[in-house]
Amino acid sequence: MPQFPPDLSRRLAAIRPWAGRQGARMSAWTARARAHRGTAEARQGYRRTALWAGGIVGALALAIGLFLLLFDWNLLRGPIGAFASARTGREVILAGDLEAKPWSLRPQATVNALSIGDPDWAGEGRTIEIERITIQMELLPLFRGRTILRRLELTRPVVRLRRDAEGRATWDFSRPGGSDEPLDLPVIRRFIIDEGQLEMVDERRGLRFSGGVEAREDRGGDAGFTLSGDGELNGEVFRLRVSGGPLINVNPDEPYPFDADIRAGPTHVTAKGALPEPFDLGRFGLDLTAEGPDLARIYALTGLALPNTPPYRLSGRLIREGKIYRLDGLGGALGDSDLSGSLRVDVSGDRPFLSADLRSRRLDLDDLATVFGGAPSVSPGETASEEQKQMARQLRARRRLFPDATLDLQRIRSMDAELTYRAGAIDAPNLPLTGARVRLTLKDGFLHAEEVVFSLPQGALAGRISLDARPDVPITDLDMRLTRARLEQLLPAGDGGVAPLSGDLLGRVKLRGAGASVHRAFANAEGEALLVAPQGEIRKAFAELIGINVTRGLGLLLTDDQSRTPIRCAVAHFKGSKGVLRADHIVFDTGPVLGRGQGEIDLGRERIDFRLDGEAKEARLVRLMAPVTVRGPMLDPQVGVEASGAIAQGGLAIALGVVAAPLAALLPFIDPGLAEDAACGALIAEARRAGAPAN
Numbered sequence: 001m002p003q004f005p006p007d008l009s010r011r012l013a014a015i016r017p018w019a020g021r022q023g024a025r026m027s028a029w030t031a032r033a034r035a036h037r038g039t040a041e042a043r044q045g046y047r048r049t050a051l052w053a054g055g056i057v058g059a060l061a062l063a064i065g066l067f068l069l070l071f072d073w074n075l076l077r078g079p080i081g082a083f084a085s086a087r088t089g090r091e092v093i094l095a096g097d098l099e100a101k102p103w104s105l106r107p108q109a110t111v112n113a114l115s116i117g118d119p120d121w122a123g124e125g126r127t128i129e130i131e132r133i134t135i136q137m138e139l140l141p142l143f144r145g146r147t148i149l150r151r152l153e154l155t156r157p158v159v160r161l162r163r164d165a166e167g168r169a170t171w172d173f174s175r176p177g178g179s180d181e182p183l184d185l186p187v188i189r190r191f192i193i194d195e196g197q198l199e200m201v202d203e204r205r206g207l208r209f210s211g212g213v214e215a216r217e218d219r220g221g222d223a224g225f226t227l228s229g230d231g232e233l234n235g236e237v238f239r240l241r242v243s244g245g246p247l248i249n250v251n252p253d254e255p256y257p258f259d260a261d262i263r264a265g266p267t268h269v270t271a272k273g274a275l276p277e278p279f280d281l282g283r284f285g286l287d288l289t290a291e292g293p294d295l296a297r298i299y300a301l302t303g304l305a306l307p308n309t310p311p312y313r314l315s316g317r318l319i320r321e322g323k324i325y326r327l328d329g330l331g332g333a334l335g336d337s338d339l340s341g342s343l344r345v346d347v348s349g350d351r352p353f354l355s356a357d358l359r360s361r362r363l364d365l366d367d368l369a370t371v372f373g374g375a376p377s378v379s380p381g382e383t384a385s386e387e388q389k390q391m392a393r394q395l396r397a398r399r400r401l402f403p404d405a406t407l408d409l410q411r412i413r414s415m416d417a418e419l420t421y422r423a424g425a426i427d428a429p430n431l432p433l434t435g436a437r438v439r440l441t442l443k444d445g446f447l448h449a450e451e452v453v454f455s456l457p458q459g460a461l462a463g464r465i466s467l468d469a470r471p472d473v474p475i476t477d478l479d480m481r482l483t484r485a486r487l488e489q490l491l492p493a494g495d496g497g498v499a500p501l502s503g504d505l506l507g508r509v510k511l512r513g514a515g516a517s518v519h520r521a522f523a524n525a526e527g528e529a530l531l532v533a534p535q536g537e538i539r540k541a542f543a544e545l546i547g548i549n550v551t552r553g554l555g556l557l558l559t560d561d562q563s564r565t566p567i568r569c570a571v572a573h574f575k576g577s578k579g580v581l582r583a584d585h586i587v588f589d590t591g592p593v594l595g596r597g598q599g600e601i602d603l604g605r606e607r608i609d610f611r612l613d614g615e616a617k618e619a620r621l622v623r624l625m626a627p628v629t630v631r632g633p634m635l636d637p638q639v640g641v642e643a644s645g646a647i648a649q650g651g652l653a654i655a656l657g658v659v660a661a662p663l664a665a666l667l668p669f670i671d672p673g674l675a676e677d678a679a680c681g682a683l684i685a686e687a688r689r690a691g692a693p694a695n
Contacts, residue, residue, distance in 0.1 A: 073097075073098040073099060073100045074097060074098050076098060077094040077098050080094060080098075081093055081094050088116070088173055089119065089173075090116050090117045090118070090119065090127070090173075091116070091117035092114075092115070092116050092117070093113075093114070093115045093117075094111055094112075094113070094114055095112075095113035095114075095115065096111070096112025096113030096114075096132075097110075097112050098110070098111055098112075099112075104139075105138075105139045105140060106136055106137065106138060106139065106150055107136070107137060107139060108134065108135065108136040108137075108151070109134070109135050109136075110132065110133070110134045110135075111130075111132070111133050112131070112132050113130075113131065113132075114128075114129070114130045114133055115128065115129045115130075116128040116129075118162075118170050119168075119170060119172075121164075121168055122162060122164075122168075122170050125160065125162075126158075126160065127159070127160055127161070127170045127171070128157070128158070128159055128160075129157070129158045130154055130155070130156070130157040130158075131155045131156040131157070132153075132154075132155035132156070133152075133153070133154055133155070133157075134151065134152070134153040135149060135151070135152055136149065136150045136151035136152075137149050137150060138150050146187075147186040147187070148186060148187045148189065148252075149186055149187065149188045149189065150189045150190065151188075151189065151190045151192075152188050152190070152191050152192070153190075153191075153192040153193075153194070154192070154193045154194065154196060155194050155195070156194065156195045156196070156197075157193065157196045157197070157213075158196070158197045158199070159196075159197070159198050159199070160199045160200075161198070161199065161200040161201070161202075162200070162201045162202075162203075163201070163202045163203060163204055163205075164203050164204070165203045165204055167204060185279035185280070185281070186279070187250070187252040187278070187279065188247065188250060188278070188279055189248075189249060189250055190247070190248050190249070190250075191215050191225075191247035191248075191250070192215055192216065192247070193213050193214055193215040193216075193225075194214070194216075195212070195214070196212065196213030196214065196215075197210070197211070197212060197213065198210070198211050198212075198213050198227065198229060200231075205233070205234070205299075205300040205301075205303075206232075206233060206234040206235070206300060207231065207232070207233050207234075207238065207300060208231045208232045208233075208238075209229055209230070209231030209232075209238060209240065210229055210230070210231055211227060211228055211229015211230065211231075211240060212226075212227075212228055212229060213226070213227050214226045215247045216246075224243060224244055224245050224246045224247070225242075225243065225244040225245070225246075225247055225258070226241075226242070226243050226244075227240065227241070227242040227243075228240070228241050228242075233264045233265065233300050233301075234264075234265075234297075234300055236264060236265030236266075237263070237264075237265060238263070238264050238265075239261075239262070239263040239264075240260075240261075240262055241260070241261040241262075242258060242259070242260045242261075243258065243259050244256060244257060244258035244259075245257050245258070247278075250278050250279075251278075252277060252278060253277075254278075255274035255275060255276050255277075255278075256274060256275045256277075256278040256279075257272075257273070257274045258272075258273065258274065258275070259271065259272050260272075260286075262301070264297070264300065264301060265292075265297070266292055266293050267290070267291075267292035267293075267297055267298060267301070268290070268291050268292065269288070269289070269290045269301070270288075270289050270290075271286045271287065271288050271289075271318070272286060272287050273285050273286020273287060273318070274286070282320065282321075282322050283320060283321055283322070284319070284320050285317065285318070285319045285320075286317075286318050287315070287316075287317055287318075288315060288316055288317070288318045288327070289313075289314070289315040290312070290313075290314050290315070291311075291312060291313040291314070292311070292312060293311050294308055294309055294310075294311070294312075294370075295307065295308070295309040295312055295334070296308045296309070299411060303352060303414070303415070304345065304352060304354060304415060305408075305411035305412055305414055305415050307370075307371045308370045308371060308372075308405070309334045309335070309367070309370050309371070310334055310335030310336075310366075310367050310370050311334075311335060312332065312333065312334045312335070312339075313332045313333055314330060314331070314332035314333075314334075314339065315330075315331060315332055316328060316329045316330040316331065316342075316343075317329050322348075323346060323347045323348040324344065324345070324346055324347075324348075325344070325345040325347070326342070326343070326344050326345075327342060327343040327344075328342050329342070330342055330343060330358075334367055335364060335366070335367035335370070336364035336366070336367060336427070337360050337362065337363045337364045337367045337423075338360050338361050338362060339358060339359075339360055340358070340359055340360075341356065341357050341358035341359055342356070342357055343355070343356045344356070349416075351414060351415050351416055352414075352415045352416070353415070353416045353417065353418075354415060354416070354417040354418075354419070355417065355418045355419070356417070356418075356419045356420070356421075357419075357420050358419070358420070358421045358422075359421065359422045359423070359424070360421075360422070360423045360424065361423075361424050361425065362423070362424065362425045362426070362427060363423035363425070363426045363427070363436060364426075364427045365426055365427060365428035365429075365431070365433065369403070372403060372518050401606055401634050401635055402517075402518045402519040402522055402603070402606065403517065403518050403519060404517045404518070404519040404520065405517055405518075406516050406517055407469070407474060407516045407517060409445075409469045409472075409474060409516070412442070412445055412447065412467075412469040413444075413445040413469060413470070415442065416441075416442055416443045416444070417440075417441065417442040418440075418441050418442075419438070419439070419440050419441075420437075420438070420439045421436075421437065421438045421439075422435075422436070422437045422438075423435055423436040423437070426454075431490075432456055432457050432489045432490065433454050433455065433456065434455045434456060434457060435454075435455040436453060436454050436455065437451065437453050438451065438452050438453075439451040444470065445468070445469040445470040446466070446467075446468050446469070446470060447466060447467040447468075447469065448464070448466045449464060449465040449466065450464050451464070452464060452465055452480070456485050456486075456489065457486070457489055458484060458485065458486050458489065459482065459483050459484035459485035459486070459505075460482075460483055460485075461480060461481070461482050461483075461485075462480070462481060462483070463478065463479045463480035463481050464477075464478070464479055464480075465477070465478045465479075465480075466478075473514045473515065473516060474514070474515070474516055474521075475512065475513070475514050475521075476511075476512070476513050476514075476515070476521040477511075477512045478509065478510070478511055478512075479508075479509070479510045480508070480509050480510075481506075481507070481508045482505065482506055482507035482508070482531075483506060484504055484506065485504070485505045485506070486502070486503070486504065486505065487499065487501040487502050487503050487504075487505050487533060487536055488501065488502040488503075490505065500538060501533075501536060501537070501538050501567070502536050502537045502538075502564075503533050503534075503535050503536015503537060503567055504533060504534055504535060504536065505531065505532070505533050506531070506532045506533075506534070507529070507530060507531040507532065508529065508530050509527070509529040510527045510528055510529070511525040511526070511527035511529075511576060512525065512526050512527055513525035513526065513579070519604075522579060522603040522604070523579040523603055523604030524578065524579050524604075525576050525579050525581075525603055526576050526577055526578070527576045528573070528574060528575050528576060529573075529574040529576070529581060530571070530572070530573045530574070531570075531571070531572045532569075532570065532571050532572075533567055533569070533570035533571075534569060535566070535567060535568070535569070536566070536567040536570075537564040537565065537566055537567060538564060538565060538566075538567050538590055565590050565591035565592060566590065566591050567588075567589070567590055568589040568590065568591070569587065569589045570587065570588045570589065571585060571586070571587045572585070572586045572587075572597075573585040573586075574600075574601065576603075579602065579603045579604040580600055580601070580602050580603065580604070581600060581601040581603065582599075582600045583597065583598055583599045583600065583601075583610065584598070586598060586599070586610070586612065588612070593614045594614070595612050595613065595614045596612070596613050596614075597610055597611055597612035597613065598610070598611055599611055599630070601634070606633060606634045606635070607631075607632065607633055607634065608630060608631065608632065608633075608634055608637055609629075609630075609631045610629065610630040610631070611627045611628075611629050612627060612628045612629075612630075613627050614628075628640075
């Protein structure tokens with residue numbers, strides 16, 4: 001190693017750190033230069049790759065665009081028709097040209113000569129035929145999950161709808177296990193229907209309809225949607241008119257207004273309402289008014305099996321929410337009765353389910369007769385249809401009480417229901433009814449009125465009634481009880497303003513009959529009935545006439561004697577078989593006379609035949625023993641005396657033995673305590689003292 005002078009060595013040692021630092025800096029700069037040169041080369045490579053990729057994508061896009069512009073869309077008619085046929089289960093044919101403009105934010109497609117066939121059961125007809133259909137949609141809203149049709153135009157569409165007697169419908173496109181939700185169309189900004197036709201045949205409801213459908217732009221002030229047509233419903237003229245606002249520039253957030261006017265014979269329905277969201281037919285609200293001769297007639301329009309009624313005029317607010325329909329604020333009149341309340345119908349099940357809460361401030365009892373197939377009164381001022389007036393005249397001419405209108409079992413089986421009804425007051429000539437309430441259910445063809453109550457000034461007539469419409473011949477059951485009613489309130493007062501009878505009256509009727517009308521059910525009735533007056537008073541003249549004590553009874557009547565005598569116990573018991581109620585025991589025990597009777601009520605022929613014998617409790621100087629009779633039609637019986645000859649007096653002890661023995665067994669049918677009642681119990685005790693087997 002060379003040797004340097006000491007001075008030079010010191011200088012070299014001083015600059016060595018500086019030289020090292022400079023060398024390091026040069027090394028770092030060289031490294032950065034090399035890295036920069038590598039990055040620039042990479043960037044240049046990336047640019048070359050991007051240019052190649054862009055060219056390929058552009059060429060591909062251009063190829064796709066040229067393909068879409070030059071492609072013959074008619075080649076897709078077969079695959080599209082096959083796909084639609086598989087989804088709907090119908091034959092779908094695209095017979096005309098298929099045009100498309102897909103290269104746009106508002107793509108458009110046009111189909112010419114589109115047809116959709118009927119289901120297999122309906123034959124080879126066509127449910128829908130459209131000469132031309134154009135659809136244009138908004139592309140961007142699809143990315144937000146919303147479908148908006150900018151334009152939907154139908155040229156000469158023809159829709160043929162049919163439902164057979166079994167309930168199969170050509171408009172039912174639901175697949176097994178699929179959904180049958182209400183139709184909810186997407187938002188349509190511009191909807192045009194040009195020269196549309198709608199034809200409908202409904203064999204189940206007896207409807208035939210043919211009408212025109214238009215949805216126009218502004219053409220001479222005739223803008224908007226219209227559905228107008230005529231036809232036949234159950235042999236009567238049917239007319240439908242529906243109109244709505246223009247279907248141009250429809251705002252999906254604003255309600256769409258519409259009006260409807262429906263006439264089916266004498267039935268007239270008007271509606272004015274709106275769809276909260278246009279084209280969502282599963283939700284709407286409208287103000288509804290309906291009037292006609294009988295609510296049962298609207299079954300063909302609604303599918304609801306409502307009872308027969310007198311002429312009506314009703315209004316309310318009808319709201320649909322999916323498969324739930326509500327009629328709120330119901331008000332109006334049925335015949336001469338007012339009606340208010342609310343209704344709800346659920347159509348989500350196999351059968352419609354109706355629930356109703358109804359009430360009347362005042363019920364005209366004549367109007368109630370129509371519910372059972374009868375007719376209201378034809379008196380002046382009474383409200384009734386011409387058919388009901390004719391029925392009332394026929395019943396009166398034939399002296400018939402029970403109507404014979406045949407019950408439509410299919411209608412009863414077609415729906416379920418729960419109903420409550422209350423009447424605050426009742427107009428009922430010759431009957432002191434003060435109010436009523438009913439609660440009933442209908443399920444699977446079984447109608448059960450579990451609570452039927454008619455209030456009286458004192459007491460009530462209450463019980464249950466059921467109708468089993470499941471068998472071919474319906475069966476009616478009724479069990480009604482009369483509790484603590486008053487005789488003087490049920491019987492008309494005499495010339496002096498005083499009723500001939502007074503006291504408590506109890507009763508029970510339990511019958512079961514098969515028949516498709518009220519008359520036929522009663523004509524086949526089996527069961528029993530019992531009436532009891534456990535105590536009271538009777539005008540002495542009438543009591544004497546029970547045994548036809550000529551001198552005393554007629555004398556009291558001629559002198560207008562109002563003196564009264566106690567009713568100790570009165571009982572009438574009937575056994576029913578094949579529509580005939582036979583009275584096996586009639587007892588009328590008063591102060592001066594013990595009356596015994598027999599007879600029958602023929603519910604089929606609607607006639608009564610009673611015979612009442614009297615046994616005096618004290619000796620009479622002049623006395624003719626002859627039975628009192630009540631005979632004739634139920635609506636017009638005649639009271640008389642059987643004058644075929646005098647009968648011998650049998651003796652009070654024998655009479656007591658005959659009539660009192662069964663009382664202890666009969667009275668518990670109404671009330672177990674009646675056999676021990678102070679009055680009837682005394683009659684039984686007296687029979688025991690006379691040696692009668694009254695156990």
